[in-house]
Amino acid sequence: MTGRDAASPHSGQIVPAHELPVPSTVSAELQARIGLTATMSFPADVPTTNDGWDRQYNPDPAANRTRIDALLVDNNLVMEKKDIGGVHCYHIIPRELGDPENGCTIVNFHGGGYVGGRGEAGLNEALFVASVGRLATVAVDYRMPPEHPFPAAVDDADAVWLTLSSQLGPARVGLFGTSAGGGIILCLVQRLIARREAVPGAIVCGTPWSDLSETGDSYFVNRYADIVRYEGSLGVKALQYAGGRDLKDPLLSPVYGDFHGFPPTLLLSGTRDLFLSNTVRVERKLRDAGASSHLIVYEGQSHGRYLSGLDVPETRVAAQDMASFFRQHILPKS
Amino acid sequence: MTGRDAASPHSGQIVPAHELPVPSTVSAELQARIGLTATMSFPADVPTTNDGWDRQYNPDPAANRTRIDALLVDNNLVMEKKDIGGVHCYHIIPRELGDPENGCTIVNFHGGGYVGGRGEAGLNEALFVASVGRLATVAVDYRMPPEHPFPAAVDDADAVWLTLSSQLGPARVGLFGTSAGGGIILCLVQRLIARREAVPGAIVCGTPWSDLSETGDSYFVNRYADIVRYEGSLGVKALQYAGGRDLKDPLLSPVYGDFHGFPPTLLLSGTRDLFLSNTVRVERKLRDAGASSHLIVYEGQSHGRYLSGLDVPETRVAAQDMASFFRQHILPKS
Numbered sequence: 001m002t003g004r005d006a007a008s009p010h011s012g013q014i015v016p017a018h019e020l021p022v023p024s025t026v027s028a029e030l031q032a033r034i035g036l037t038a039t040m041s042f043p044a045d046v047p048t049t050n051d052g053w054d055r056q057y058n059p060d061p062a063a064n065r066t067r068i069d070a071l072l073v074d075n076n077l078v079m080e081k082k083d084i085g086g087v088h089c090y091h092i093i094p095r096e097l098g099d100p101e102n103g104c105t106i107v108n109f110h111g112g113g114y115v116g117g118r119g120e121a122g123l124n125e126a127l128f129v130a131s132v133g134r135l136a137t138v139a140v141d142y143r144m145p146p147e148h149p150f151p152a153a154v155d156d157a158d159a160v161w162l163t164l165s166s167q168l169g170p171a172r173v174g175l176f177g178t179s180a181g182g183g184i185i186l187c188l189v190q191r192l193i194a195r196r197e198a199v200p201g202a203i204v205c206g207t208p209w210s211d212l213s214e215t216g217d218s219y220f221v222n223r224y225a226d227i228v229r230y231e232g233s234l235g236v237k238a239l240q241y242a243g244g245r246d247l248k249d250p251l252l253s254p255v256y257g258d259f260h261g262f263p264p265t266l267l268l269s270g271t272r273d274l275f276l277s278n279t280v281r282v283e284r285k286l287r288d289a290g291a292s293s294h295l296i297v298y299e300g301q302s303h304g305r306y307l308s309g310l311d312v313p314e315t316r317v318a319a320q321d322m323a324s325f326f327r328q329h330i331l332p333k334s
Numbered sequence: 335m336t337g338r339d340a341a342s343p344h345s346g347q348i349v350p351a352h353e354l355p356v357p358s359t360v361s362a363e364l365q366a367r368i369g370l371t372a373t374m375s376f377p378a379d380v381p382t383t384n385d386g387w388d389r390q391y392n393p394d395p396a397a398n399r400t401r402i403d404a405l406l407v408d409n410n411l412v413m414e415k416k417d418i419g420g421v422h423c424y425h426i427i428p429r430e431l432g433d434p435e436n437g438c439t440i441v442n443f444h445g446g447g448y449v450g451g452r453g454e455a456g457l458n459e460a461l462f463v464a465s466v467g468r469l470a471t472v473a474v475d476y477r478m479p480p481e482h483p484f485p486a487a488v489d490d491a492d493a494v495w496l497t498l499s500s501q502l503g504p505a506r507v508g509l510f511g512t513s514a515g516g517g518i519i520l521c522l523v524q525r526l527i528a529r530r531e532a533v534p535g536a537i538v539c540g541t542p543w544s545d546l547s548e549t550g551d552s553y554f555v556n557r558y559a560d561i562v563r564y565e566g567s568l569g570v571k572a573l574q575y576a577g578g579r580d581l582k583d584p585l586l587s588p589v590y591g592d593f594h595g596f597p598p599t600l601l602l603s604g605t606r607d608l609f610l611s612n613t614v615r616v617e618r619k620l621r622d623a624g625a626s627s628h629l630i631v632y633e634g635q636s637h638g639r640y641l642s643g644l645d646v647p648e649t650r651v652a653a654q655d656m657a658s659f660f661r662q663h664i665l666p667k668s
Contacts, residue, residue, distance in 0.1 A: 008356040010369025015558040017351040022342040023551040025611065035344025217357040217605040217634040224349040225555045269631075271551040271614060276605050277359065280631040287630075295629045296621075297603075297614040300551040 020225055023271075023300030027313045030300065037227050046236050050118060050147050057116030064120055068127065071310070075131035085159035088141040090123060092130045104172045104201070104330045105164060107138045109157060111179030111304055113209075113237035115144055124307050125178055125206075132316050133323025138164065142184070149243035150252060153180075157188045161200075170198035174326040178268075178304045179275070182208025186254035186282065193261040201330030204322045206268040207275040207303050208282060210255035212238040213247040216277030226274035226302040255281050259289040266294050266325040268318065270301025296321060354559055357605075357634030361647045364634065371561050380570050384452060384481050391450030398454055402461065405644070409465035413457075419493030422475040424457060426464040438506045438535070438664045439498060441472045443491060445513030445638055447543075447571035449478055458641055459512055459540075466650050467657025472498065476518070483577035484586060487514075491522045495534075504532035508660045512602075512638045513609070516542025520588035520616065527595040535664030538656045540602040541609040541637050542616060544589035546572040547581040550611030560608035560636040589615050593623040600628050600659040602652065604635025630655060 022034045047053045058064055072079055075094075082091045097103065106129065110122030119141055126139035142156035164173050175185045182205035192199055214230045228234060242252055250257035255278065265286055269279035279295070286293035298306055298314065306318035356368045381387045392398055406413055409428075416425045431437065440463065444456030453475055460473035476490035498507050509519045516539035526533050548564045562568060576586055584591035589612065599620055603613040613629070620627035632640055632648065640652035 008358045008365050008369070010356040010365055011372055012353045012355040012369075013372045013558060015349065015352050015354050018349050018557075019346045020349050021346040021554055022344040023554075024342045025550055025615065031342050031344055035342070035346075038345055038347045216359055220355055220357075221559045221606045222555065223352075224347060271610050272555045276631065277633055280605060281359065281633055283630070284633065295631065296617070297610065297629065297631060299611055299615055299618065 026300035029312045030305070030308060030314050033308050033312065034300070034302075034305075040227060042229065042233060044232070047115075048146050050115075050144060053115040053144075054118055054121065057112055058118075058121035061120065068120060068123060071127055071131070075127075075310075077127070077130055082138075084138065084140075085163035087156045087160050089160060090126065090139040090141065092126055092137040092139065094130060094134045094136070096134070097136060103136060104174065104326065105136045105138060105168055106174040106176055106326055107140060107160060107164060109140050109142065109175070109177035109181035109184045111177065111181045113234055114153060114180045114241040115146075115237045118144060125176070125181070128307065128310060128315055129176065129319045129322050131310060132319035133326070135323055135326060145240040145243070150241055150245060153184050153241075154187045154191065154251075157184050158191060161188060161192070165198065165200070171201040172330055173200050174202045174204070174330045175200050176204035176206070176322055176326075177208075178206035178307060180209050182206055183210060183254060186210060186257070187251060189262060190250070190254055190257045190259075193258070199261065199263045202264045202266070202326055202328075203262075204266045204268070204325055205279075205282065206306070206318075207270070207273050207279055208267070209275065210278045210282045211248075211253045212242065213253060215248075216281060218274055218276035218278070222272050222274045222276065222302070225272040228274050228303045230274070255285065259285040259291060262286055262289065262291040262293075264292040264294075264325075264329045266296070266322065268296050268298065268306065268321070270298045270303070270305055272300065272302045274303050294325070360634040363646045364639070364642060364648050367642050367646065368634070368636075368639075374561060376563065376567060378566070381449075382480050384449075384478060387449040387478075388452055388455065391446055392452075392455035395454065402454060402457060405461055405465070409461075409644075411461070411464055416472075418472065418474075419497035421490045421494050423494060424460065424473040424475065426460055426471040426473065428464060428468045428470070430468070431470060437470060438508065438660065439470045439472060439502055440508040440510055440660055441474060441494060441498060443474050443476065443509070443511035443515035443518045445511065445515045445641075447568055448487060448514045448575040449480070449571045452478060459510070459515070462641065462644060462649055463510065463653045463656050465644060466653035467660070469657055469660060479574040479577070484575055484579060487518050487575075488521045488525065488585075491518050492525060495522060495526070499532065499534070505535040506664055507534050508536045508538070508664045509534050510538035510540070510656055510660075511542075512540035512641060514543050516540055517544060517588060520544060520591075521585060523596060524584070524588055524591045524593075527592070533595065533597045536598045536600070536660055537596075538600045538602070538659055539613075539616065540640070540652075541604070541607050541613055542601070543609065544612045544616045545582075545587045546576065547587060549582075550615060552608055552610035552612070556606050556608045556610065556636070559606040562608050562637045564608070589619065593619040593625060596620055596623065596625040596627075598626040598628075598659075598663045600630070600656065602630050602632065602640065602655070604632045604637070604639055606634065606636045608637050628659070
């Protein structure tokens with residue numbers, strides 16, 4: 001049950017060269033996005049600094065800021081920078097909420113393979129869910145490698161969690177995140193349970209990076225169907241984050257950890273997601289541990305594709321799925 | 335949102351020729367099974383009679399009977415043929431149950447693309463779940479094309495349902511089935527709701543054939559990862575079943591039908607399942623209709639792979655997942 005999938009002693013199937021069509025079962029908007037990226041190529045160079053990664057993930061910061069400002073106005077949100085537990089965060093509040101401390105707060109950990117999404121480059125998911133779900137949202141600008149490898153990201157998540165949960169009560173805080181963000185959440189909750197501390201009211205892990213080693217069926221089945229790649233991309237980022245630690249260490253790859261005591265968990269993936277196995281292997285562990293888990297697999301979607309943008313219907317559906325899950329599990333009964 | 339996936343106006347991705355490894359994240363027993371079928375080829379001829387299909391699906395009936403007899407003894411089951419509502423069925427009862435009429439009954443509709451699995455060739459799933467789950471089980475030997483096309487299969491399901499639900503009460507009957515069997519269940523429940531009649535206590539649809547047209551992302555993403563094929567195989571069977579009806583007619587392809595009023599539904603699929611989209615598109619419809627739905631996607635599994643055999647751990651896991659779902663939803667509270 002260990003080792004890279006290619007380590008199986010049996011010969012696999014031969015897949016002939018072919019064209020994989022854009023799915024007709026997603027919205028026209030998403031079809032157009034998938035069509036655009038079908039022939040996309042990725043930068044081959046591997047940055048060795050945070051600034052270098054920023055240039056890959058956020059090549060035009062001014063344009064990104066303009067887009068965010070418009071999104072805040074269009075969706076009636078206020079956003080301010082905030083230090084929470086010593087960690088740089090953004091607090092995003094739907095204007096109609098008034099004093100959000102009376103409600104619940106959901107906390108987002110952005111994706112980006114542990115190296116991308118610093119600062120304003122990592123706000124998409126938080127903004128989308130705050131816009132659609134109308135919940136007070138904190139976006140955590142956690143530290144990242146190369147300059148801050150493991151355990152900086154989870155330490156930052158921990159510090160934010162401790163501050164917010166003591167202010168609001170753990171059951172009124174929810175955590176959500178996609179890809180590396182989902183992995184951070186799984187690691188944080190395992191850490192809290194190991195310390196015998198209270199867990200969040202609910203968590204949402206979107207296509208979580210639960211196994212940093214290239215293990216799991218969908219790493220291979222969807223190798224050419226997804227637009228993210230392990231070889232030369234995710235694999236490089238995993239090594240920068242791990243800082244010499246074994247990629248199967250449960251502190252890096254939470255699928256190998258313990259899931260007893262987990263709060264209600266929503267897991268998201270897609271039919272062409274490189275991380276489908278990362279997602280369903282966690283769901284199995286949660287089920288076997290007696291936790292309340294729920295899985296949604298989005299039709300026609302690759303890794304994190306539901307974060308395409310608020311002009312794409314599938315983004316609104318996913319944001320609503322997340323917000324509904326939080327409303328069901330963490331809103332105070334009053 | 336309609337039309338074959340290849341009908342999207344956008345160009346798709348080019349997938350180069352490659353070998354898809356056997357997943358290392360499934361049991362050694364299942365790895366061996368997957369390895370065996372990796373190079374399997376399918377019969378090219380298309381039978382035009384039920385006997386012809388039987389020869390493909392059940393080439394050695396005597397060996398199959400010997401296997402079933404051993405399975406009944408090993409698992410302490412009694413099986414007898416029974417006419418239920420005019421339909422040929424098998425009643426499988428765990429010996430320790432005593433009078434099973436006091437409990438609940440689960441009713442299985444076998445898979446086989448609407449053409450395979452007649453008689454004793456269609457008993458696997460019912461026997462596996464009865465063995466592991468220790469529930470009284472009815473296996474329905476519904477009529478099939480070429481001799482009995484649509485709507486014979488659903489008419490037979492309907493007749494069995496009406497008899498059992500009036501004997502036991504609808505809430506104490508559960509329905510389960512894989513592939514075509516899952517499709518029959520979805521069609522039957524839509525028919526019951528259209529007639530404003532009571533629905534089963536719970537249903538389990540394993541990788542259901544919800545769309546008989548080749549529509550849905552996984553028909554393409556998993557085209558070479560799964561061992562079942564649409565072209566020349568499923569497509570031929572769909573046409574024999576449809577008897578001239580449009581393959582997107584909701585009476586054939588229930589994903590296009592209405593899901594309001596559905597009972598608690600468990601859906602099963604796998605990470606390399608050709609029917610992953612058939613499964614998750616139904617889950618989305620159930621969710622949107624406010625039904626209680628639950629999705630499990632098994633790691634490393636192609637279409638119906640969890641029916642490999644009781645010597646494969648994954649078969650026992652799936653049978654236990656199904657039985658647990660029924661125990662949770664339909665066992666009488668006494």
